[in-house]
Amino acid sequence: MIRPAAARVLFGNWTGHSTVPSRSLYPHQWSWDSAFIAIGLRHLSPRRAQVELESLLGSQWADGRIPHISFSPSVPRDAYFPGPDFWRAETQAGVETSGIVQPPVHALAAWLTHQADEDESVRRSFLQRVYPRLAAWHTYLRERRDLAGRGLVAIVHPWESGMDNSPAWDEALARVEPAPLDSFVRRDTDHASDDDRPTDLDYGRYVQLAATYRDHGYDDARTPFAFAVEDPCFNALLIASEHALATVAEELALDPAPHLTAAADLTHALGQLFADGNFHARDLRTDADSGVGVGRLISADTVAGLVPLVVPDLPQADELLVTARxxxxxxxxxxxxxxxxxxxxxxxxxxxxxxxxxxxxxxxxxxxxxxxxxxxxxxxxxxxxxxxxxxxxxxxxxxxxxxxxxxxxxxxxxxxxxxxxxxxx
Incomplete structure (x- = not known):
């Protein structure tokens, strides 16, 4: 049985209100990590899984976004780069965070966590408290991040995909002038082999993209994004989470229709990314333009293209299975x-x-x-x-x-x- 060893890891990485992905490499709270962690943690302690998600939602911005890192004040400020001094982002509640996001698997995690102990969830009003925050998160993505106006959410940094160093981003990243290597100090290579991690050149590009967004106040309308991509994994997880949020709404005697409509519209729009048996990211920038343009599909085949298998009633599922096999x-x-x-x-x-x-x-x-x-x-x-x-x-x-x-x-x-x-x- 894996349960005792898994419990040792999860309890060992628990900080009192959330779980770090890794004590060494990732010493703060990460967004989609916490969602996945809650999905497993619910089998050990449903209440702790609820607190995991509540803690993350406590770092939500006023515009609805859930930042990809919530920084712990108990961790030295230079233990991770980019740290809070780089991002210079703080919520109204005084929580220091990053300014970018990660894939929206949170509503699915919240529903699964509720199911683990429904009595405890109802007693703590868990769904009542997280539902409006999750709805605001989805609204932010659908309204602020549909950069091309075609019904799909765009990411503006490779880190937002959760698949930071994917070959799918190579061509788009090559257009980015990297931050000088002497302008920052990496911390990830202190804890992992250089051969496992992104190159210094790519890291410099990541830093430059984040700095540009920061210097424009994390304003999605005003920032001149050098990297803007519609990612199939990100959009597929938003669809799955809209379905989950519809179920949450029904549980709370609220109208699920807005979430089901959003899921249907996103599923239809996702078909724009399907070609040659797989879903592909779409690059919304070209060398010739200075803003978001028509874009084109990126040829690289990655696991992000297979993740849409989680989408209920996916029209392309049979073809996608052929590619997967x-x-x-x-x-x-x-x-x-x-x-x-x-x-x-x-x-x-x-x-x-x-x-x-x-x-x-x-x-x-x-x-x-x-x-x-x-x-x-x-x-x-x-x-x-x-x-x-x-x-x-x-x-x-x-x-x-x-x-x-x-x-x-x-x-x-x-x-x-x-x-x-x-x-x-």
Whole structure:
């Protein structure tokens, strides 16, 4: 059983109100990490899972966005870069945060957390308190981040995808003039191998993009985004969370129709990103323009294109399954789900999001397979997650052929999602 070891990781990384992804590499609260953590934590302590999400929502901005990092005042200010002194962002409640966001899996996590102990959830008015915040979060994304006006949400930094170093971002990033290397000090390579992490050049570009957004007051209408991309994973998770929020609304005797309409509209719009058997990100910038333009699909095949399997009644599901089983991802043969096309020119089996398999995306694909009735393939993914979590000391990610561990160990979402799959079957 994985439960005792997973509990050791999750309780060991608990800070009293939230869970850090990793004590060394990621010592604060991260947005989509906390959502995944709550999904597993609900099997150990439903109340603690509720507090995890409530704590994250306590860092929400007045405009509805949930920032990707909520900084802990108990951690040294220079322990992580970019830290609070770089972002210079603070909520009305005095919480220091970053200024960008991460994929919106939170409403799904909230509903699953409620289901773990409905009596405790009702006693604490959990859904009543988180629902308006989650609705505001979705409204921010749909209204402020539809940069092209075609019904899809855009990300404005690779970190917002959650898949920071994906080959899908290479061409768009190449247009960004990087911040000088002597203008910042990386902290990630203090705790992980250089070979596993993004290059200094790419990191300089990440820093420049964040600084430009910061210097324009994190204003989505005013910032001249050098990077603006419609990501299929981000939009698919918003669809799944709109469906979850509709269920929450029904539970609270509220009207679910606005969420179901939003989910249907997003599902229709998502079809714009489907080509050649997979969903592809769309780059909204070109070398020739100075703002958001018509854009074009990015050719890279990544796991972000498979995540739409979680979307209920996805019209492209059958074609997507063919791609998932094919040579690019070899679902059922490779270890879990590779993050990038195994036959692609930029494939690197051990470098951050450029080929390795991750536990959170495996969990999402597994969920999609279960919805589609693909029980045999779903069980194969589940078995891989449980085996690799146990044998790698809950590694951050693994090589897709050997299963060799990379990144941090005792990684919280690895422990949480393995626990969830062991418990729910």
């Amino acid at each position: 094919g040579p690019k991802f070899r679902l059922g043969e490779a270890r879990m789900v590779p993050s990038y096309d195994l036959t692609g020119p930029e494939f690197e089996p051990g470098r951050y999001w450029r080929g390795p398999s991750w536990f959170n995306t495996a969990w999402l694909v597994h969920r999609g397979l279960v919805q589609l009735g693909e029980d045999e393939l779903a069980e194969a993914i589940r078995a891989e997650v449980l085996e690799l979590a146990a044998t790698t000391q809950f590694a951050e990610y693994v090589e897709p052929f050997s299963g060799a561990a990379h990144g941090a160990r005792d990684f919280s979402w690895t422990a949480a999602l393995a626990l969830d799959l062991e418990t729910t079957g």
